[in-house]
Amino acid sequence: MKYGRSHNVEETATQKRKLKTKPLLYLIGILLLFNIMWFIGWLTPDKPKQTDEVVASVSGQPITREQWLTAMEKEVGQEVLLDLVNNKVMETAAKKYGIKVTDKEVDLELALITAVDGKTHSGLDVEQTRQRIRSTLILEKVLSHDVVIDDETVKAFYDENESLYTILTAYRTSVIIVPTKKEAEQALDELSKGSSFDALAKEISTDLASASLGGDIGYINADTETVDPKIYAMASKTKEGKVGDVVSLTDGMYAVVQVNEIIEGTTFSYKEVKEHIKREIALEQLPQTVNPEAFWKEFDAKWFYGK
Template identity: 75%
Template sequence: MKYSRNPNAQEMAPQRRKLKAKPLLVLIAILFVCNLLWFIGWLIPNKSKQPEEVVASVAGDPITREQWMTAMEKEVGREVLLELVNHKVMETAAEKYGIDVTDKEIDLELALITSVDGRSHSGLDIEQTRQRIRSSLILDKVLTHDVLIEDDAVRSFYKENESLFNILTAYRTSVIIVPTKKEAEQALDEIAKGSSFDALAKELSTDLASASLGGDIGYINADTETIDPAIYEAAVKTKEGKVGKLVHLQDGTYALIQVNEIIKGRSFDFKEVEEHIRRELALEQLPQTVNPEAFWKEFDAEWYYGK
């Protein structure tokens, strides 16, 4: 059987070759782009492969920043996150229920705290202390919003407990306690040269309870019985934000003190503390103690810690 010759065959051959060559050119272009991207990536430093930052070493063995951060998270991470979540929950509650907390109210609560339990906020800086008081006030106001306390009960409480509202001047104080006068003088010299009181307290102070808090012993006043009277006497003579003179304590040791804040003493009249008393009496009517975690569900707070 004879096959007829297609007269257009020669004309179609170059076209077929062109069609076959096109995919090859595309493949070459792709390979070129990939090689170019690889070369650029090779030139740019890979941060993930860079050595970790070393924050300390022992006998040449490094401690990395990642190890440090992991250890801190295990030590205090849960408590810090819990407080952050609770602060946020309380601020959300204040917005929802139209609750306002003024600086004047915080000042009152802070003054009352210094006269009752001055150490309750040791370890916190001044701003953290005020934030914690604010959150507590929001919680108390939410819980007592619908609790009715008669005016006579409020006034009667004030008359019977008026002395509670005569507040002594309080001094937010930090201490460094060392065995000898020479060590105290050396520490004082280091502070004069710019060393941190907080850091030196952690390093040198023999009073372990306050040393772990950078020397902070909270608010002290003339009635504070848990400290050597010489510490209070020295605080009275020290300006706010300053380090005082060396103090010789009853047990023979020496102390350096730093006064971080001074809250002036004063007497509060009935009008100034009326709402505080009303709130405290209302809280006594509640069947049980309630903390901010009770509001997590209401404000869609989710806890991812440990997951």
């Protein structure tokens, strides 16, 4: 009897072990299967996007993705790639020559640019604008690195041109220009419902120059003479990132105004602009103008469009 009980106990224990092991084996099998499937997927190349995909049509005639991408490349491809290459070249130059550009320096240059020519960077978003300024600063620092300008010359220039460094508050502004008040109010209503200002400006604005840029007219301030003063008046009382009320313009047209960014006015001290002035004077003494492309050979830059 004892032997029989012992045998039954051992048999029961073995069965329990099998019951506990069975799910574990299933789990190992499932994990192994997943690993095999993942490995097969990893070896299989991604399926390319179909270039014959229809992205639009006119009277039943399709416009394919390939046609669209080809047209965009011809229109802006070279300019965009040039910016990317030049930015990379200047970043590489900065590392080689130990040059640093701080956010404070970019802020200063941006403020000075908007004071002199608000439309210089229209069509670019804020980050693109800052990146372009950063690349320009690196280039200027590389070129002026070995030019010596004494402090007396710099101070004399500041004293004679102090008004240049008193900056008015500037508003990065976008507009939609339409012929009637009703159209302007309809545009305002669409924007309140979530429509994109950029897309709506391209679709309905009659001011072709700004419409092509999504309504962007760059930075404007109280001294900007190229923009209807009523647009500035609305921008100056509109919060950053917001859209103002409908504006009746002096030429009988109507505008919807959006403020994308505000740069507060300030007066820069001699200490704040000393290095900027020194660099500007040094650049004036260089025999010729140099652009980032001059450094392509040094840093082995190559691109799709050839030499």
